[in-house]
Amino acid sequence: MSSQKSRSLPRISASGSPARHVAISASHELFPSEDAALACIVEKRVVAHRRMRNQQQGRTLRAPVRIAATRMERTLQGGVDDLKFLYPLLDNIPAIAFPILHFATCGVQVSVYGPPEVGQVVDVLRDYLLSAKVLSSPASLLYVPEDRRNLSFFHSVRGAADALGTRDTEAMVWSAGDIVLAYDVFPWLMEPELGPHDLVLNVGARQRVFPEGQPELFIGNYYETLIPRDGDPRALDVKDPNLLGFTRAGLRGLSRLDDLRGAKDSSVYMDVFLRTAWRALASARAAACLSTLHYGLRRKRGALPPGKGLREDHASDFASAFFGVRARLKATTVDPFVLKDCDNLEDLFGFYRGLLQGIVDEGSTREDGYRELARYYPHAEHLLALSRRLEPLWHELPLWRHWPELIRDKLSTCNRRLTEALRAEGLHDGTPPLPEYFAADGTFQQAPAPGDDLPGTRAFLRDVYLPRFHHGRAVFGAAVQGGLS
Numbered sequence: 001m002s003s004q005k006s007r008s009l010p011r012i013s014a015s016g017s018p019a020r021h022v023a024i025s026a027s028h029e030l031f032p033s034e035d036a037a038l039a040c041i042v043e044k045r046v047v048a049h050r051r052m053r054n055q056q057q058g059r060t061l062r063a064p065v066r067i068a069a070t071r072m073e074r075t076l077q078g079g080v081d082d083l084k085f086l087y088p089l090l091d092n093i094p095a096i097a098f099p100i101l102h103f104a105t106c107g108v109q110v111s112v113y114g115p116p117e118v119g120q121v122v123d124v125l126r127d128y129l130l131s132a133k134v135l136s137s138p139a140s141l142l143y144v145p146e147d148r149r150n151l152s153f154f155h156s157v158r159g160a161a162d163a164l165g166t167r168d169t170e171a172m173v174w175s176a177g178d179i180v181l182a183y184d185v186f187p188w189l190m191e192p193e194l195g196p197h198d199l200v201l202n203v204g205a206r207q208r209v210f211p212e213g214q215p216e217l218f219i220g221n222y223y224e225t226l227i228p229r230d231g232d233p234r235a236l237d238v239k240d241p242n243l244l245g246f247t248r249a250g251l252r253g254l255s256r257l258d259d260l261r262g263a264k265d266s267s268v269y270m271d272v273f274l275r276t277a278w279r280a281l282a283s284a285r286a287a288a289c290l291s292t293l294h295y296g297l298r299r300k301r302g303a304l305p306p307g308k309g310l311r312e313d314h315a316s317d318f319a320s321a322f323f324g325v326r327a328r329l330k331a332t333t334v335d336p337f338v339l340k341d342c343d344n345l346e347d348l349f350g351f352y353r354g355l356l357q358g359i360v361d362e363g364s365t366r367e368d369g370y371r372e373l374a375r376y377y378p379h380a381e382h383l384l385a386l387s388r389r390l391e392p393l394w395h396e397l398p399l400w401r402h403w404p405e406l407i408r409d410k411l412s413t414c415n416r417r418l419t420e421a422l423r424a425e426g427l428h429d430g431t432p433p434l435p436e437y438f439a440a441d442g443t444f445q446q447a448p449a450p451g452d453d454l455p456g457t458r459a460f461l462r463d464v465y466l467p468r469f470h471h472g473r474a475v476f477g478a479a480v481q482g483g484l485s
Contacts, residue, residue, distance in 0.1 A: 018479050019171040019189045019245065022103045023160030026085040026096045026114030026177035029151045030074050037073040037082075041414065042421045044071050048221075049427045061305045064223045064237070067451060069344035070414060070434055080398040080406065081115055084342055085177045088403070090356040091387045092394055095178045095342050100125055101379050101386075102183040103175065104141055105134055106476065111142040113160035114177065117397050119143040121390070128389050132382070139165075154257045157244075161251050171195070172251070174244040178342035180352045182243075182335055183378060184465060186472030190479060191245040198325040199250035202243070204339040205236035205331035217336055217460060218351060219451030224299075225309025226331055235307045236331050242341050253323030288317030336460070345411070346449040349437040354446040355454050376461035378469055404442040411437065 031037035048068035055063040072084040085096040096118055103110050104125070112122050122143040129135040144159050157174050166172055171194040173185075193200045205226065210216040222237035246254065288311075295310040312330060319327035342348040359376065363369025367384065374380035394400045415434045422428035435447030448454055 017171065018476060019173045019191070019194070020108045020480075021161075021164040021166045021170065021172045022108050022110045022189075023157060023164060023172060023174045024096075024099055024103070024110060024112045024177050025153070025156035025160055025174070026083070026112060026118045027146045027151065027156040027159075028074055028084075028153075030076055030148070034075050034077050037075045038413065038417055040073055041071050042417050045069070045418060045433070046421050046425060046427070049422060050425065053427065061303060062225070065221050067219045067221060067449065069346045069449070070418070071344055072342070072348070078398075080402060081117060082399065082406075082410075083115060083117065084348065085114065086117055086121070086397070086399050087342070087348055087407075088400070089180060089342075089348065089353050090360060090383065092390050092400070093383060093387050094121060094390075095180055095348065095352075096121060097125060097383075097386060097390075098180045099175050099177060099182070100141070101382060102185050103173075104129055105379060105382070106185060106189065106473075107136075107480070108189065109140055109142070109164055111144060111160045111163040112177070113144045113146060113156050115146045115148075117399065118177075119145060120393055120397065124389050124393065125386065128382075128386055132385070134382075152258055154255055157254060158251060166248065168248040169195075170247065172246055172248075174246070176242040176341055178348075179242050179338065180340075180342060181355075181377075181461070182337040184335060184469040184472055186469075186476045187333065187335070188243050188245060189476060193328045193330070194245045194247065196326070197250075197328040198247045199253055199319070199323055199327040200245040201241050201319060201327065201329045202245075202333050203238040203241050203329065203331050204333055204335075205238045207234055207236050208331060208334055209336045209339060215453060215456045215460075216451070217453050217457045218340055218449075220339055225304065226315060227309050227311045228331060229312040235309045238331050239339060241333075242338055249325050250323070250327070253325035253327070256323050285317040285321045288314040289321055292318040337465075345414075345434060345437075346452075349444075350435070350447055350449040351452050351454070351457075353437075353444060354448050354452075355457055357444055358446055358454065359458070376458060376466065378466065404438045408436075408438050408440075 031040065045068050048065050051060070051065040052068060054060050055065065074084070075082045086094045089095050089098070096112070096114070100110060100112060100122065112118065122141065126135065126138060126141045129141065130138065135141055142163050144163050147155065147159070161172055161174065164172060171191065173188050173191075191200055191202070203224075203226065206216075206220070206222050220239065222239050224238050226236045226238045228234075228236060291314040292310060295304070298304040298308075315329040316327060319329050340347055340351065342352065356373070359373050360366070360369035363372050370380045370384040373383070377383075394403075399406065411434050415432050418433040419428060422433065435445070437445055437447055439445055
């Protein structure tokens, strides 16, 4: 085995009981109109361009913004729920199908929270996976309807988790519904810190996902800096996790996230820092909370120099104080695909659809294309069968019934508004901010974003990630059997 392959098979702890219940969220907040959503999309991209310009001109001490991308915001207009989780990533297969498949094939119970259209997709997946003997019973894959009167991150997590049949001390895993290629789910199901802690936040660190000397498969923005406590002297550039581990107590602690609901700038987060630090002044966590507050203030002022950040133990103590439970924050994941969800059009189409559709389209037939995909992805046969099962929904779901006209119109409108705003700021370089991902006849056109290494990602999937998945599956299977014996 090559050194790269051996490095790709990290030790997975089998201590404790593996998580057997997974909550998946396919819900996010609605904008009142398309104009309001578009205004937010434009504002966020313009701000990113400004920050990049300031960094290039040396006006800030650190450079967390490395790329400007076009976020996807949700609207409900004319009966069409413009929900990113339903966007097709390979043929007619939507983003939400991927994390469901990755967890459901492990023999765990999965619960999905989302709007009715997501429920229809879940029904198709359940029927297929039951017929394929992947699921043991219909209760193995549940759907929980979204409550549109109460849309927030926490309510989507709780809505999915409450349907799971877990006891108070049992571990659960939560996953965002747009984690497309993170099919190596076993490190999350076998999180060794759950038990000693009720909530584990394993953030993604660029230096650990893409070690020095290894290719960086895609460029991302990392807004926080963490100093690890395991003897690693490096400051780690990190971003928030797209998967979480928690117990029922940890889930109750997550309700504090609604304090941040609707936050538009760092002043709201700073207020949370202040209130949490104040409450903890008389406790053993006072020093950690004050350290976190100091970090937050320096970050807000742009006065945080490279190499300086928040200590990992202080971050864990602050999280414990904030959530009111035993919390652990760390940065040990080496999974690149946990970092890259589908918040942006460039991620969804430029990276994921470009990668997956590009592989399948190389086959002389559709079946040959999915056989080629199996060299990189372990559930390719299931994806082909699901694609066929999902075909009737393309005549039922409003978003799909109007595809690709809807997405071509959306891209055109975004391009026009973005161009106008960037020109007004002196930030437009003469090229369209967004590629034309779909031709007039609806054909998908590959257009990777700057920094997206699709050939390198193929090699990583084939030589590193797929072997890592098979190793993790074997360890997980042994742990489950050991727990049942």
